[in-house]
Amino acid sequence: MNLSEFSKYRNYIILGLLAVFTAFALWVRMIPSEGLVSVAGVNLLGNDPWYNLRLIEVIVENPLSYPWFDPMTYYPYGTDNFWGPMFPIIGAVMCLLSGASTRPEIMYVASWLPPLMGAVMVPLMYLVGEKVSDWKTGIIAALFTATIAGQYVYRSLFGFVDHHIAEVLFGALFCLLYIYYLSYIREHPVDFKSIESLKVPAIIAVFCGIAYVIGVSNMPTMILFALIASLYTGLQFIWDRLKGKSTEYLVLLNVVTFLVAIAGFLLIGIHHAGMSMARYSMGHIVAYLAIIIATLVLFGIEKGLKEKSFSYYIGALAGLVVAGIVFMMFFVPEFFSFFVSGLSSFFGYTATLTTIQEARHWDIESAWQAFSYGMILLVFGFIVCAWKFLKESRQAYLFLIIWSFVTLYSTTIQVRYEYYLAANIAILGAVFVAWALEFGGRDLLSYAGINIEKSKTDESKPQTKKNSKTAESTPAPAESSSKAKKKSDKKKQPLPKKPSANSLNALVAILAIVLAVFFVYSSADIGIATASVMKNGGMTPDWQESLEWLGENTPETGIDYYAVYSRDSYENPEESYGVMTWWDYGHWITFIAERPPNANPFQEGVAGNLGSAAFFIQESESESNEILDNLDTRYVITDIEMDTTKFWAMSTWYNPELMHAPYMQNLAMIGQDGSFSSVSLNNERYYNTMISKLHNFDGSMAEPGLVYYIEYASGAQYGISIPVISTAAQMTYDEAKEKVDAFNADKKAGTGAVILNSDLFSPTAEVPALRNYRLIHESPTNVLNSGGFLSYVKTFEYVSGAHIKGEGIIEIPLKTDQGREFTYRQKSIDGEFVVPYSTTGDKYGVKALGDYRIQGTDKTFSVSEDSVLNGLYIN
Template identity: 30%
Template sequence: MSTEDNKRFDFMSVLPYFIGITISFLIALYLRTIPKAGVFLSNGFVRFGGNDPWYHLRNVESILNNFPHMIWFDAYTQYPNGTHQVFAPLFDMVLATVIWIIGLGSPTLDQIYTICAYYPTILGSLVVVPTYFTAKWLFDRRVGLLSALLIAIAPGQFFSRSILGFNDHHIAEALLTTVIAMFLIMALKTAGEHEIKFESIKNKKFVYLKPVLFYFILAGIALGAYSLSWIGAVFFSFVIGVYITVQHIIDHMHGKSTDYLAIGGMVMFSIALIMVLLTPYIGSTKPLAIKGLLAGIVAFPALTFISIELKRRNLKAYYYPATIAVLFIGGVTIAKLVSPSLYALVTSVFSFFMRTGGGLTIAEASPLLSVGGQFSLAPFWGNFTTLGYISLLAIVFLGYEAFKKNNTPERTFLLVWTLMIIWAMLQQNRFAYYYSVNAAILSAYVGIKVLELAGWKDLLEDIKFKDKFDIKNIKIWHVVSVLVIILAFMYPSYNMSMQQSQYTGGPNGYWIEATMWLNSNTPDPGLDYYESYEVPAEGESYQYPDTAYGVMSWWDYGHWIEVIGHRIPNANPFQQGIGGRRNSIEEENKPGASTFFTAQSEEEATEVLEAVHPDPEKAGARYIVSDVEMATGKFYAMSAWTLDTADYYIPVQTDMGTQTVPGPRYFNSMESRLHIFDARGLKQYRMVHESPVGNSAETGYKNIYNALFEGNIALENTGYVKIFEYVEGAQIVGEAPEGEDVTISVTILTNIGRTFVYSQSAVSDGTYSFTVPYSTQGPIEGETQFDTMPVGPYKIIYGNVVEDIDVSERDVLDGNVIEV
């Protein structure tokens, strides 16, 4: 056979797999771009999914306005503190650079938003490539091709975090860890074909070292890129460290050299360390990343040195794991005695991702097999469908095979990698998007075994060597096995992904309307949204202009308020500004969103608001934004962050048995006073706008209040999102006979045409005084352009006396006294 025939043969053997990978990529891309209408809205608004994608948009816009500089400190969130950059920089820097190049240095907003929306779909679709090569190098091309197809249609968090508009770093994590695994596996395979020893380096014999080093270098670059893409990236360094330790033990027990592990580990971690050191800032975890990488650089050769020494002394093989265990225990003991902080760091590794208290209310941080705090397999099925269970079978089989035989280093890595991801996933369900790759590879391995058992391997070999196809050779088992792959391996995942593709998440129309209203109708806080803010000196706080103010809402909505509303939230999805407690009910209940919304009186809420700001003359927020979810389903989360959840909900006996319903403590909360009762009777809080009405549980809560507490509030759904303003309040004072009941009231007309009565009552001691928050004369220039206001003057009533009182906006804002 000629050289040309060989090339043609090689090309033809590769072509089907190339076509298969391309098809897998296109399928992945198609599924992820289905929800275009839910992202690119008819009014021109681009709706990004979830919460954090909005902050990535914030970063990208800032970089492009100050190219190529990253925003290392953001004064436009967590008022009055601001915050250092929380995200690792690479994800946003790469995206911004791509946009800058496409936009020829001056991209339009349309280009920015469109490319940002499509970015995760491209990254998610690209995962099929390293998945294919990882599986191919672990098993063979057939497993690689099926793996690529399975990951292309994988549902759950892997799909939702790579869908159109979900512009978050999570999918970059999944892509880069798969690339790391791909190059590391190839390095391990190549090392098995070459003798890699320290002695060769010492004698300058690099002939065997060069091909292996190439893959270790690429794995190191990928590990460095991963370390610059997520602040918790020390996790995968830990995975690699555990694997190298395990492989050291296995190789030593079998009398093999471990030099390749030490050399490869040092190369990978050194390259990643250099990349980390060259980066100015990586969230708050750069020191941890440096320590983790340095630990590996020191530990890997130490493990090999111990192995060499034990062999030189002809000690029994089991002394090696015993020595490592003794050194580890001794090191932990010394750390406990000498450095409590180092001891805490080491021991925290075993529960690194576990959350408690309010942290458990973060959707992505809750354990995988838990729904509402109860054990459930539903999340496991929702993330992996049948592949989750099939992959577990593969783990058992490969583990048994490894026990019975001397497993290859790359398959040992697969097992360690998989088990470590499961460990992390059981603590935080977010790691389900990591495990999707493992599930695809392991399930593909089982799938190819099924096809082999059905006789497909022999059939294809006959076709290959006889160079012809006879349909008569297709047997019933061939057909059945293909149906099994389609119906059991593929269809459940594809069906689940198709269901997920119908929803995009992100702010609903009510929140979009409300935050855009904030943008247009509230005073400019006096900061340039696109400014590259100066990082405060160590121990100092950012100096805001006097015109700056905060917007208090639940942390879920902070990025929407900042990026859509261009206003400064007090709390944000970085879990900053929440306040409350973290570990014990004995702790101080720190001021923040949780303590404000659960406060049991207006006075208590105002104290919280004012305690948020370090200046006693200023309040931490001027506006409060509430939605109906905060008033109903999310209220428990707010109380959970204070670690004080008792008695907000009480059991009552009904015709349907005992039911848990909102109780007095709930209805006394500031959140209820604002959203359920429209701030009726509050002295310093007024509604200034509400979004259109949305369906919710609001009327049910109001019905409970009327039935159990003799209320008479209208059973109606009101604005889904409501915006309130905290003001000084005008003081209305007058005289009335002692002991007389005095009432002040006014009808409020909201911007959606709804009315309610605002009123206060007091008993005169010869005089009376009311502090009221509404202006009867409308907004003034430079202040809130409210569209919810009284329909006429206040009415003061006592005995037979009725007096009308007009209140100006200046009176309300300055706390002026109005004498009647």
């Protein structure tokens, strides 16, 4: 087999393969469209995409005007957007060019943007691989990029209209140009004494800076790539000094790149007063200047100590680092704090971050689930890159190592960076596989009986006709021919043996092929499965129904949804109000109901005394009321997840140290085989939280029914950290209370007795009614599998409540818009009731079936809507 035949068509073959890989990547990412698209639009995936769609809508309505300030979220303060304008502007331009103007059309067109960016990553990663090594590395990198799964494929699916895939794309573009520069100067060295040698490298560096600006205009997290460039520069300086090579190319690269970055950042604008790296603040300008200055200082040290030994150079660098840190700590502490906080914003970790799915730690199990055999390829890729760098001193390999290491480290700290890491797994895996095939490919083919011959230039040359003519015109005598033949036979030597195949080399190639095949197959399988599941993704139907109802049945806020406001000149209209719910649902409220939530998925409005966590975990209605009064909030929305699976997240934000411990008790049970299992049961404080009072009891007074009486002993004697149940029995509250009091009055050390329960509707003690909250709508889905009705989503209105004089318990029969009937009951306080439901004039879905009545009496009361809203007294 002659490779010359292949080389003739190589470029066409590469283009064909790239077309196939790109088409496959796009096809996978478009799979969810089969289930997400409807006449009403696209049921977007996740939370943040809904806010990106809002930004795109605003930009379409106000062409190329980006809302840096948005009063439609984090009410009443509004948010200063830290998301960059690039992604929504690209989406808006797509809509404008396609003529999309209605909401369903805009949603559909914009939903194409992530899949298209995911598809563009395929040829881009080919170019990265080709510049790092060769075309074979590039084509393998393209294949891996087309099939790799994990968060990378999820965040580039149709309907996930978010900037994450743009972060990966623009970051990889910057790295491509940075690597292209490093590859170019290997053949065309930079010499400051020769202007001609600077022209092309300077142009490449300008484009590198432009790529960085594009990335940072998408998200401030692009500064991660500035960190990568900084670390690479420092190590490359040391290596070049060790090898005695010129470092002028590094100075030109960083100075030009980050001068362009500074100019571009100033065009984007300073939109945050602080120095946060996660915002469009002056901190970025300082960081880019620091990179330029540091590069020049390193160059100066290298030149100044050129005649000194390498140990002097390393000592000078170490002294410079220490002196710089000391100087910042004592003379410019503000800058030092800014530097530390900047790193913390990327790599820091707190208890509350465990409640954010994309901010959790990345463990081995998660890594394998996401990338499977790609993790093995990643390790081998690191090894090959390190070996090739040490052997060839090729700068691109060191840059690739630093790029991949920083991304891998970031991912282990916060799983959100997993979608960044996909590109590094693809390129490092490709480096390893391409090297392994080069290393052992011929040996493997030899075992298969295939001999690959390289093309020879002389084989293609035509034979000269002079000798052939002479031979034809002068035939040799027969005798002479016979003698010549005998002589020739004597001189015949045995043909040289073909070199034997190396088994070890062939095994390396086999290993690479097997890993590559397994990786491609498993990744493609995971990607297709993920995309197929997401056909049924998107917003929960009950939330969709509830928020559409909210938008249609509540007063306008006076805030123009499509307007672009400036913080300096904006004031909330007098009629505006907020909507309280958990932060997960904030963007849904903004987009679907066009109402401003108090909290949002930026984690704004969550923590602190006025945060949503404090409101829902609060056990005092008056203190919760104070929160809503301060936030000028009128409506509260709850769902079953806040009540159960997300309760720990809310309690963690409320108190990161205690978390859910005050409200639930973890206990161990001993099985018949001696094994331990754990159970978490609710205590009295859980049932008194606002989320439980609202969602479980509709704000009505609740009395205990059957509860669990539990005796426990310390788990220390069993070698476990939680108490072990010694006795558990279900009984009435009164019986349980009597037994608890008796046991605890004379209990032994390390033991105790408590009343707990798992039933959401049966508290462990009497729960007082809420006096200022009324249910106004509930969604249609019943989350209970057997008996009763508990809606998935409930909407409440915060009202002043009408005042009624009286003693005892007052009650009113009610019927929801889903046909569920229940009785609201309230016990008097200081001879007065404050009731939240009106018996006449109510415009919402929950209606009174009669008047209020005080239990055990014939006293009834009719309450008007005006009395409830304005806190009037009823005779």
